[in-house]
Amino acid sequence: MTAYNDMEIMIVAAARELENGATVAVGTGAPCAAAMLAQKTHARDLIIMFEAGGISPCLVDMPISVGDSRTFHRASKAGSMGDVMDACARGSVDYTFLGGAQIDMYGNLNSTMIGTNHQKPTVRFPGSGGANDFASLCWRTMVLTVQDKRRFVEKLDFMTTPGWLDGGDSREKSGLPPGTGPYRIITNMAVMDFEPVSKRMRVISIHSGFSFEDIQAHCGFKLIKAETLAHTPDPTDLELSVLRKDVDPKGYLIGR
């Protein structure tokens, strides 16, 4: 087995969640790398969309921006933000990948601010961008983030993007489209889903070298443990080689 790092296992585990023929709305960075890796391995017909209007491009280089020309290189369509978001609203987009500064046990995300005064935050982040739109309207939301107590928090400073809101049936009651919601949380240690009734985060698969206790120790709230815990298969030589040679040859994400 080839050695791999934290970012590599995250991207590989995320890529495996995308089946051939699915549609996925992605941003820059690790989510885009995961979609590219899926497309170059098991999901050749994956349809990738970028919120600024790029639909089904051939991704030669990793985009720096969700609106740069790489996002519609040899694409099926260079459309508009409205085109892509409308597709999500109509129910045509299966998956989205998101990140954030904070995540809570219901998969709600904060990418807006740290502090208590919205008009004078301690730290200001970019805000929703398209994250709230994607998480509201795509069928399944996946989050890629590092397992860290400061990120996995009991209470968000600001709920930018909806997960399961307060758990239970609160998401559907809020008016967000039924059948949508957080699906997988993928970290450098584990893959998590949500317990179907309480909608609380639940560990379902653990990466090599970690235990449930390790994951709990790097999480600010109590995690549920699935009845049968899976072991995440290590990245294959093929996955690592495509990731290193074709997806991120300059090592922007995975390091050099």
Added chain:
Amino acid sequence: MNIGNKGRGILFTNPDPDQARAFFRDKKSDARSMKNKVVDLKSAISNYVHDGDYLAIGGFGANRTPLAACHEIVRQKKKKLGFLGHTSTHDMQILSAGEVYDRIDVSYGVGLEARGLSRCSRAYMESGTVRVTEWTNYALTARLRAASMGLPFMPVREMLGTDTFAQSGAVQAACPFTGKPVALVPALYPDVAVIHVHEADCFGNARFQGIAIADIELAHASKRLIITTEKLVNHDEISRDPALTQIPFYLVDAVCEVPYGAYPGGMPYAYFSDEHHIRQWLDAEKDPKTFRDFLDREIFGCKDHNDYLNLHGGLERMSALRAEEFFLHKEDHHDGV
């Protein structure tokens, strides 16, 4: 569901379509005519961007974004603008450096996507001097759509249940047909917008290549519109295939020919972004004194955009960025894939 639930965010613009209709009716003598609207960028900004105006910038942060116009707005020291932080990245960084705005409708700002966060935009947003109302990218597109359609609002299904809604200016309502909860977002008519395109004629008929982002909606919603164009083309070139016109003349107040007007951002099929120089911006921000000197050199020390381009290698650098846009640096891929 909380029908009637209202976001706390301030509305910085009037969503009343009749007020907008009266404005557009009275534009007959200037923008709504086929007259030569070509002016230099300095005059366009000075004539059409006034202190206190609500400003919108087209493109996507550093992609087909009129960054030359952003520099000119800062150079002219405009004050107390409202700003539409829709998909703003480097444009917001420039405008924050000039402290030209004091209120913002924001869906994405402060960050430069994969490049990291702008310290300058962050500090300005954390200072307490900017009034902030939150939205999402789709919600702001919907607000521009409503305005462009002459409607007072648009129903949307995002934002519900979140703090983004709570800090927005949206209102929750029940759909009269299905009973389902929706968020109503008010029409947004910017006082003035600047959009950068590949080609425009002297009347303002404009067309661009690549993604539209939200520029079509923005062009129709704005009360005044400045087009900056990579090159001016003859009107015959436009009328040869008018289906290609994305922004028609009657929306446009001024046309400025600004080659490489999106630099250091990228222009699809023309030049890629200058990542080296954008990195210099992010690095210079780390120290206030360094950043002041940097702005003095990069913006206030340049009389126009051409000066700025020459500071960064002029045409030679632009050729290199064109090669990068065409993947010529990537031998296996210069023919496409």
